[in-house]
Amino acid sequence: MKLEDNGTIDALVDAAARVLALPIEPEWKPAIRANLQITLRLAAVVAEFELPDEAEPAPIFEA
Amino acid sequence: MQPWASAAEIAAAVAVGTTTAVSVVEAAIERIRERDGIFNSFTAITEERALAKARAIDAARATGRPLGPLAGVPFAVKNLFDIAGLATLAGSKINRQRPPAPADATLIERLEGAGAVLVGALNMGEYAYDFTGENVHHGPSRNPHNTAHMTGGSSGGSGAAVAGGLVPLSLGSDTNGSIRVPASFCGLFGLKPTYGRLSRARTFPFVASLDHVGPLARTARDLALAYDAMQGHDPEDPVCAKRATELTLPSLDRGFGDLRIAVATGYFRAGASADALEAVARGAKALGVTRQIEIPEAARARAAAYVITATEGAALHLDRLRTRAADFEPAIRDRLIAGAIVPAPLVTTAQKFRRWYRAQVLKLFEDVDAILAPTTPFPAPRIGQQTMQLDGREVPLRPNIGIFTQPISFVGLPGVAVPVPLQPLPIGVQIVAAPWREDVALRIAYALEKSGVAAAPRPPQ
Numbered sequence: 415m416k417l418e419d420n421g422t423i424d425a426l427v428d429a430a431a432r433v434l435a436l437p438i439e440p441e442w443k444p445a446i447r448a449n450l451q452i453t454l455r456l457a458a459v460v461a462e463f464e465l466p467d468e469a470e471p472a473p474i475f476e477a
Numbered sequence: 478m479q480p481w482a483s484a485a486e487i488a489a490a491v492a493v494g495t496t497t498a499v500s501v502v503e504a505a506i507e508r509i510r511e512r513d514g515i516f517n518s519f520t521a522i523t524e525e526r527a528l529a530k531a532r533a534i535d536a537a538r539a540t541g542r543p544l545g546p547l548a549g550v551p552f553a554v555k556n557l558f559d560i561a562g563l564a565t566l567a568g569s570k571i572n573r574q575r576p577p578a579p580a581d582a583t584l585i586e587r588l589e590g591a592g593a594v595l596v597g598a599l600n601m602g603e604y605a606y607d608f609t610g611e612n613v614h615h616g617p618s619r620n621p622h623n624t625a626h627m628t629g630g631s632s633g634g635s636g637a638a639v640a641g642g643l644v645p646l647s648l649g650s651d652t653n654g655s656i657r658v659p660a661s662f663c664g665l666f667g668l669k670p671t672y673g674r675l676s677r678a679r680t681f682p683f684v685a686s687l688d689h690v691g692p693l694a695r696t697a698r699d700l701a702l703a704y705d706a707m708q709g710h711d712p713e714d715p716v717c718a719k720r721a722t723e724l725t726l727p728s729l730d731r732g733f734g735d736l737r738i739a740v741a742t743g744y745f746r747a748g749a750s751a752d753a754l755e756a757v758a759r760g761a762k763a764l765g766v767t768r769q770i771e772i773p774e775a776a777r778a779r780a781a782a783y784v785i786t787a788t789e790g791a792a793l794h795l796d797r798l799r800t801r802a803a804d805f806e807p808a809i810r811d812r813l814i815a816g817a818i819v820p821a822p823l824v825t826t827a828q829k830f831r832r833w834y835r836a837q838v839l840k841l842f843e844d845v846d847a848i849l850a851p852t853t854p855f856p857a858p859r860i861g862q863q864t865m866q867l868d869g870r871e872v873p874l875r876p877n878i879g880i881f882t883q884p885i886s887f888v889g890l891p892g893v894a895v896p897v898p899l900q901p902l903p904i905g906v907q908i909v910a911a912p913w914r915e916d917v918a919l920r921i922a923y924a925l926e927k928s929g930v931a932a933a934p935r936p937p938q
Contacts, residue, residue, distance in 0.1 A: 426818060427814075427815075427818060430817065430818040431814075431818075434795070434799075434817055434818075435799055436795075436798055436799055436802075436814060436817065437799065437802055438802075438814065439802075442807070442810070442811055442814070445807075445808070445811035446811050446814050446815050446818075447815075449787075449811055449812045449814075449815035449816075450815040450818055450819070452783075452815075452876070453783065453784060453787045453815055453816065453819055454819065454823075456780035456781075456783045456784055457780070457784045457819060457823035457824075457826070457827065459776070459777055459780040460777055460780050460781045460784060460823070460826055460827050460830050461823060461826050463774070463777055463830060463833075465826075465829050465830065465833055469829040469832065469833060470829065470832055471825055471828035471829045471831070471832065472686075472828050472829070472831040472832040472835065476672075476673065476718075476889075477671045477672040477673060477674075477835075477888065477889030477890065477912035477913070
């Protein structure tokens with residue numbers, strides 16, 4: 415994932431905002447970009463962990 | 478009744494008639510009015526219903542009817558719990574326009590069924606997406622031990638109200654640490670039960686996969702009393718377990734001699750301050766624990782919890798982000814919008830990792846009964862503080878507050894935060910047990926309290 419390229423992240427935010435009909439003020443964008451970069455970085459940490467194709471997700475979860 | 482009496486002491490005094498429920502509740506409301514201007518923990522006082530309930534308890538005693546185990550105990554709830562007749566704010570400005578809740582949350586009904594008396598609703602971080610207890614709409618809740626410092630969040634008012642001696646018992650919610658963090662920062666006992674153990678019915682949600690509810694108190698016994706009164710299946714919460722009540726109070730003073738306890742190492746030491754490590758060391762010494770244990774992939778578990786939180790939170794609030802974006806707390810709005818943009822496969826991967834991690838963690842509990850870890854990496858920072866010195870490095874504060882609580886709630890393990898009264902500010906030790914073994918965590922909490930290592934310190938008056 416190209417997380418450090420601010421232009422790529424900004425383009426993603428702009429496109430998603432249009433698709434999802436989210437009104438985003440220009441001055442909110444740096445913080446949204448920073449938050450998205452943190453979340454995607456952490457998601458990449460999870461995604462790089464190898465799980466078998468058969469791994470079941472836990473949306474119905476029991477402790 | 479002295480103002481710092483525990484819930485157990487109040488209920489005992491009401492039962493034998495050395496005090497009345499009405500006088501206890503009146504005194505609590507007077508304390509709230511006198512002192513909460515500083516702590517900013519209450520957003521509503523439910524005086525009328527509280528006095529009616531207290532009068533009913535006193536009338537029941539006068540006619541010889543049996544009283545519940547929490548008779549006359551004043552308590553208050555994080556304002557994401559429905560209270561009949563009040564809008565459920567969940568810390569937000571937007572929810573002020575909600576209609577009044579038609580009924581109380583299940584846990585309020587259960588505590589009142591045991592004789593406790595609801596006296597009000599408590600301040601919290603907006604929509605529970607917060608670890609600080611700060612709130613731009615209502616102002617920050619303030620730590621009674623030093624009011625320039627944060628309570629921790631998001632159940633900030635639940636921490637301040639109990640630590641400040643306004644009430645002996647409160648309810649909070651905990652998605653990533655929101656009960657355990659304020660318990661640590663405010664010097665309290667806090668219980669996050671097993672996922673699905675206590676009903677979330679008629680509470681405002683945040684992250685359905687991770688939301689828990691539970692009590693905060695100044696003694697381990699009060700936690701057990703409240704927890705026992707709230708257990709039991711509730712068909713109105715679809716994840717509430719179909720499990721019989723398993724009382725914790727009868728075994729509370731059984732000691733820890735038969736329990737296999739270890740201290741979490743690796744991840745749970747690397748990000749901890751000297752204070753956090755000192756608190757864990759004191760707990761381990763009192764319990765005679767020398768064994769260490771590594772919780773595998775805890776950092777990745779925390780990362781996955783972060784991803785699920787951001788995206789499920791965004792899904793919950795998507796319509797409000799479209800129509801009321803300017804009415805959110807800006808920092809929370811920006812996190813939620815970012816969460817709405819995370820590609821879906823990454824979320825499914827996080828849920829798959831969760832099941833893998835759950836299996837690894839359950840294996841650990843074949844060899845140990847409980848794990849000790851820091852609750853927070855440091856004691857309460859100052860309100861508004863943005864960074865923290867850890868290990869000689871300056872790190873951003875907010876993302877680091879929950880690093881030790883998130884890998885635990887991620888797989889729904891029960892955890893009790895116990896307060897270690899370090900100076901100048903207390904800090905918590907987390908006692909983590911296997912699913913459904915709240916009794917084990919509470920026994921250890923009680924043993925630490927008896928040993929003198931754990932205690933909810935009284936703040937300066």
